[in-house]
């Protein structure tokens with residue numbers, strides 16, 4: 366059977382007859398006849414994406430600064446490994462230990478109801494002089510941190526974080542994806558934080574948009590050739606955001622290439638910024654309530670319905686969003702209500 370990896374080199378020519386045979390054999394073997402799917406761990410998002418992220422897909426995750434792109438990306442990765450898959454996080458933004466602190470608090474919050482250690486508390490504990498204590502000893506006083514540590518240790522060999530830098534090129538990303546797939550025997554969900562930081566050869570000669578085209582094409586090719594989903598955080602174009610508009614796909618830096626190459630585009634917005642003004646005027650408490658919510662707009666969805674607006678409750682003190690989100694009921698606008 367031709368696999369996604371079989372697209373390497375000259376591509377793959379298939380007759381319908383061989384496709385039917387292969388599909389039949391896969392089903393008879395008890396396996397799945399479709400491409401591999403990684404659940405995002407957010408049920409309402411999975412429903413919209415008809416199951417989750419698929420092998421061969423490039424998924425863009427856009428939004429303004431600080432509205433939770435890294436947080437939800439890290440949660441996708443955590444959810445993938447918690448459900449038995451493998452994941453690989455290329456971090457051009459944060460060091461691995463910063464992500465580890467977020468993971469401990471996120472995991473505690475996922476597992477244990479009630480008050481658990483915040484990211485800040487985990488960081489403080491890890492940054493203080495240990496006096497020779499073990500990691501377990503240091504985390505024991507923090508509510509929920511120890512079970513979180515055990516859970517992370519359980520799936521630790523399937524979650525890989527790469528501290529990326531200017532030498533982490535597309536070719537290097539590909540090499541590392543292959544290495545992880547070989548080590549774990551499972552193709553990983555790949556997260557790139559963030560796309561505009563992926564160094565592109567001769568990028569200094571190219572205009573920004575050209576560099577983005579190369580990066581987006583490269584990541585899409587990687588997704589197809591390695592048979593993995595690639596979720597890439599994409600920075601907004603500051604100039605267009607300054608205009609006080611709701612962020613859209615065309616506000617991403619290098620937007621035309623990104624829109625063309627991607628299969629799915631998710632845009633994160635603060636709900637309070639984009640809800641219609643009447644919801645704020647007639648109920649003054651709404652502004653406070655809405656500021657706790659993030660809207661994830663599915664702007665492009667190659668295999669399903671686009672334009673879907675989902676909302677998730679923020680819990681940034683524990684480095685996460687609540688996974689049980691819903692469709693937004695209120696009317697949203699194109700222009701932002703509040704301008705930063």
Ligand SMILES: Nc1ncnc2c1ncn2[C@@H]1O[C@H](COP(=O)(O)OP(=O)(O)OP(=O)(O)O)[C@@H](O)[C@H]1O
Pocket residue numbers: 428429430431432433434435436437458484485681682683
């Ligand atoms: N320990 C913490 N406690 C509370 N809030 C935090 C903590 N750490 C980060 N935050 C907040 O969580 C929000 C989401 O952070 P995140 O890194 O996911 O944003 P982002 O969209 O990736 O940002 P950027 O574009 O700057 O990379 C930010 O507004 C940040 O200020």
